[in-house]
Amino acid sequence: MNSGRLRWRKFVSNFMLAMTGVCAFVSVLVLFFILGYLVFNGGTSINWDFFTKLPKPVGEAGGGMANAIVGSGKILLLASLMGVPIGFLGGIYLAEFSGKGMASVVRYAADLLNGVPSIVIGIFAYSLVVLPFKHFSAYAGAFALGMMMIPITLRSTEEFLKSVPRMLREGAMALGASKWKTIASVIVPAAYRGIMTAILLALARVAGETAPLLFTAFGNRFESHGWSQPTATLPVMIYTYAVSPYDDWHRQAWAAGLVLLGLVLIINILARTILSRGIAVPRS
Amino acid sequence: MATTTTALKGAGPVTGSRSFFAKLRDGDEIARLITLIFATTVVLITAALVWELWANSALPREKFGFHFFVTSVWDPIMDQYGALPFIYGTMVTSAVALFIAVPLGIGAAIFLAELAPPRVSDTLQFFIDLLAAVPSVIYGLLGVFIVVPVMRTVIYPALNKPFGYLPIFKGPSYGVGFMTAGIVLAIMVIPYIISVSREVLLSVPRDQREAALALGSTRWESTWKVVVPFAKTGIMGSIFLALARALGETMAVTMVIGNTPKIAASLFAPGYSIAAVIANEFTEATGDLYLQSLIELGLVLFLLTFILNGLARILIVLTTQKGSEVGG
Amino acid sequence: MKRFAGLAIGVLVLCAIVLADNALLINGAGATFPYPIYSKWFDVYHTKNPNFQFNYQSVGSGAGIKQVTEGTVDFGATDGPMNDEQLKAFQDKHSGVGILHFPTVLGADVPTYNIPGVSGALNFTPEALAGIFLGKVTMWNDPAIAGPNKGVNLPAAEIIVVHRSDGSGTTYIWTDYLSKISDEWKTKVGKGTSVNWPKGIGGKGNEGVMGSVKTTPNAIGYVELIYAVQNNIPYGSVKNSSGNFVKADLASVTAAAAGAAKAMPDDFRVSITDAPGKTAYPISSFTWLLIPQKFQDGGKRDAIKGFLNWMLSEGQNSVEALSYAKLPKEVVEKEKKAINNIQ
Numbered sequence: 043m044n045s046g047r048l049r050w051r052k053f054v055s056n057f058m059l060a061m062t063g064v065c066a067f068v069s070v071l072v073l074f075f076i077l078g079y080l081v082f083n084g085g086t087s088i089n090w091d092f093f094t095k096l097p098k099p100v101g102e103a104g105g106g107m108a109n110a111i112v113g114s115g116k117i118l119l120l121a122s123l124m125g126v127p128i129g130f131l132g133g134i135y136l137a138e139f140s141g142k143g144m145a146s147v148v149r150y151a152a153d154l155l156n157g158v159p160s161i162v163i164g165i166f167a168y169s170l171v172v173l174p175f176k177h178f179s180a181y182a183g184a185f186a187l188g189m190m191m192i193p194i195t196l197r198s199t200e201e202f203l204k205s206v207p208r209m210l211r212e213g214a215m216a217l218g219a220s221k222w223k224t225i226a227s228v229i230v231p232a233a234y235r236g237i238m239t240a241i242l243l244a245l246a247r248v249a250g251e252t253a254p255l256l257f258t259a260f261g262n263r264f265e266s267h268g269w270s271q272p273t274a275t276l277p278v279m280i281y282t283y284a285v286s287p288y289d290d291w292h293r294q295a296w297a298a299g300l301v302l303l304g305l306v307l308i309i310n311i312l313a314r315t316i317l318s319r320g321i322a323v324p325r326s
Numbered sequence: 327m328a329t330t331t332t333a334l335k336g337a338g339p340v341t342g343s344r345s346f347f348a349k350l351r352d353g354d355e356i357a358r359l360i361t362l363i364f365a366t367t368v369v370l371i372t373a374a375l376v377w378e379l380w381a382n383s384a385l386p387r388e389k390f391g392f393h394f395f396v397t398s399v400w401d402p403i404m405d406q407y408g409a410l411p412f413i414y415g416t417m418v419t420s421a422v423a424l425f426i427a428v429p430l431g432i433g434a435a436i437f438l439a440e441l442a443p444p445r446v447s448d449t450l451q452f453f454i455d456l457l458a459a460v461p462s463v464i465y466g467l468l469g470v471f472i473v474v475p476v477m478r479t480v481i482y483p484a485l486n487k488p489f490g491y492l493p494i495f496k497g498p499s500y501g502v503g504f505m506t507a508g509i510v511l512a513i514m515v516i517p518y519i520i521s522v523s524r525e526v527l528l529s530v531p532r533d534q535r536e537a538a539l540a541l542g543s544t545r546w547e548s549t550w551k552v553v554v555p556f557a558k559t560g561i562m563g564s565i566f567l568a569l570a571r572a573l574g575e576t577m578a579v580t581m582v583i584g585n586t587p588k589i590a591a592s593l594f595a596p597g598y599s600i601a602a603v604i605a606n607e608f609t610e611a612t613g614d615l616y617l618q619s620l621i622e623l624g625l626v627l628f629l630l631t632f633i634l635n636g637l638a639r640i641l642i643v644l645t646t647q648k649g650s651e652v653g654g
Numbered sequence: 655m656k657r658f659a660g661l662a663i664g665v666l667v668l669c670a671i672v673l674a675d676n677a678l679l680i681n682g683a684g685a686t687f688p689y690p691i692y693s694k695w696f697d698v699y700h701t702k703n704p705n706f707q708f709n710y711q712s713v714g715s716g717a718g719i720k721q722v723t724e725g726t727v728d729f730g731a732t733d734g735p736m737n738d739e740q741l742k743a744f745q746d747k748h749s750g751v752g753i754l755h756f757p758t759v760l761g762a763d764v765p766t767y768n769i770p771g772v773s774g775a776l777n778f779t780p781e782a783l784a785g786i787f788l789g790k791v792t793m794w795n796d797p798a799i800a801g802p803n804k805g806v807n808l809p810a811a812e813i814i815v816v817h818r819s820d821g822s823g824t825t826y827i828w829t830d831y832l833s834k835i836s837d838e839w840k841t842k843v844g845k846g847t848s849v850n851w852p853k854g855i856g857g858k859g860n861e862g863v864m865g866s867v868k869t870t871p872n873a874i875g876y877v878e879l880i881y882a883v884q885n886n887i888p889y890g891s892v893k894n895s896s897g898n899f900v901k902a903d904l905a906s907v908t909a910a911a912a913g914a915a916k917a918m919p920d921d922f923r924v925s926i927t928d929a930p931g932k933t934a935y936p937i938s939s940f941t942w943l944l945i946p947q948k949f950q951d952g953g954k955r956d957a958i959k960g961f962l963n964w965m966l967s968e969g970q971n972s973v974e975a976l977s978y979a980k981l982p983k984e985v986v987e988k989e990k991k992a993i994n995n996i997q
Contacts, residue, residue: 058550066438073456073457079468080464099697100694135364140362144362151372152372159631165379166375173726177727221354221357250464252461260711262711271681272681281463285581286859286864288861299464402846402848402849403849404844585858606856610719611720612821
């Protein structure tokens, strides 16, 4: 008399478990759909012009995004130079030198900074860097993005340094090395791979950010020279072109989207495979 | 007796009474100071950010006080600003996003944690992590060119024709609107729900599952009735994380929400979110009250995400601790 | 780690050297209304004068006014002239130095729509337009719209209104017109670059509105003429104060400016919406460049003065190809004299 009920329960079990499988595969499929759609729509528009020419006047077909690609590159480079040292050295402090009180304050501040919506970071960078200097600039954009890189770099550096085995530390000290020498020549190199990975992931995350750049780097029709001029960037160009009515601009937006996504995915894959030998990546 | 003390004169105490500059010559102290300076910089930056938000929103806080949160008028000509339409829009789009993402996400997490063999689980998780890395402007691009037309041609007719009498499905089809934004947000937050839920489910001790199975439950029953409730708080935490992400999302939302500061019951109506209005109006807010009202909106958003992130963290830690306490 | 830092610094220095300034960059921001002609002008001007780069960002008149007041850009652009309050705010921020308006072209706001099955120009009365944007006329086959359009098959579909989400001179022109022809609009909504719209969805820039109308069936929006023309989207004729249904084009826009040209105030701030004249298009407007009266940087000042002179002579020859009307002769003469006020 129970076997009917049992069969029903078994059926429900198999069905629901199959449903969860569907959920998982649908979620993963979305990624491939996005990639495929971008390749399909943007692939044909990626040509030599796209990478080398400047945008054309409104309504005229052709032109490219050379200035935006260079602009994004410049800003990301500067952002890394601003954000990484702060995060890295701060992380060393947390892992090696600090007492409990200071450590929790710094960690708390970093977590707070990490949770700030990127548009609010844009507001902050505008008030702090654009207004006083009275112009939009590449370094204002870099400041905004650099700040977003700090928390991930900081926490990851701390975690990876702490995970270096005690034996290595004690061995160095036994040989008479001072603390900072131990850190510099033994501990950091041991944690190097993990830290590098975190930096790459932080870079990939800010590479796609658009909102903070709207009020800081603004935009530029031409190549921007130096660091204190408004700068065109890839994400902002995608946004501007996508909401416009021009089909040619739409094509270019797809192409730019493909380039941007390709860049971000490559960095992510690189970072995760470097690290996949062993240590788990701390999720931000 | 006197000779022994003189012989030891040169040694002196090793800690404490050395002068600052003497300590400085020691490389370790320099290293400590340098790294301390950088660590303090992090704290200073965060403090400066919060301070700027607070100080630069003084005008509307004085003028409108609490009314700012319950007024629904946003009129730059009359200099009247109320945050209600944006709070409403942010809430509604996030609610739609969670409504779609939570079942899908938890389902996927259950599959990855309970059913899939470890290698399959890790590979799929790898792809899910990549999905989380897709920049938001790309989601916006797809929203504008795929979701909006699909909304207009497929989803709207499917929901409006049979259920159009319901307030949430009333009204004409704009293509853009609360539901479109919610769908795009759902895709963006699913990876967060999956990753965190998967981890908390994996941390549930084996005993729990095995006990349930030993008592005769099917695999689904043991998962759904024992494992998932055990990890309940952690899963809640993942939902809070996803919510925090959805609240702060700017670009994808502003491209598909319709940019209309109005409260409407229908999910097909256009609306506005806090992040979207800041992105659209910040560079052109002439007049201090206007600009500072936008900054106050930024402050509100910051506080919301701050609270949610904090809660999420606590919930997740509680669950994983519970898992290790109960024994595995 | 050290090698990486060294490499990064080296690249930075290299960048700064290699990409060093050899052209003077002048930054401007503002109206999307004249963006097609401005981007063409700045492009051509740069080819003729390679040592000047005019970087113009089309972000809306509101942002143009704001950013030139803040001093983050060298010049602004707007189709809604700065009001006295905004002029004073500029002076306060720049220690008493004022800002000048320079008209550049004449353009028109046109009602553009996307109605399945309707490809021609509809006739709109002022009452119909006000009614649509106030939310009182809600269906395309409403008598207010159908009346002047006998023979056109208007569907029984809800009208989707599209307006601007950003601070816009195009909005200023449109609401200026609606305030003149509709008391209800004037009291309920008013005129400005950013108003409290009774209904509709918002698009960013003329580009965003055009994009929305183009992809949303049954939508109506207001854009500068060239945007509708470039995208082959139908736009309607509007009934002017003499009772004629006029479509926006070079002749009708020039006719609208005829009266103002003769009586142009010294500061060039004037509204020509609902202008008298049998052939005048009622929603026309000048658009202005906002130039501070004094420049610290002599190089930038000379570059801008040079551009303005070029714009008033040679530049005017390329405007008609993009459906903007040339400035009236009297206005050009007056402006040429006013350029000397820039120090």
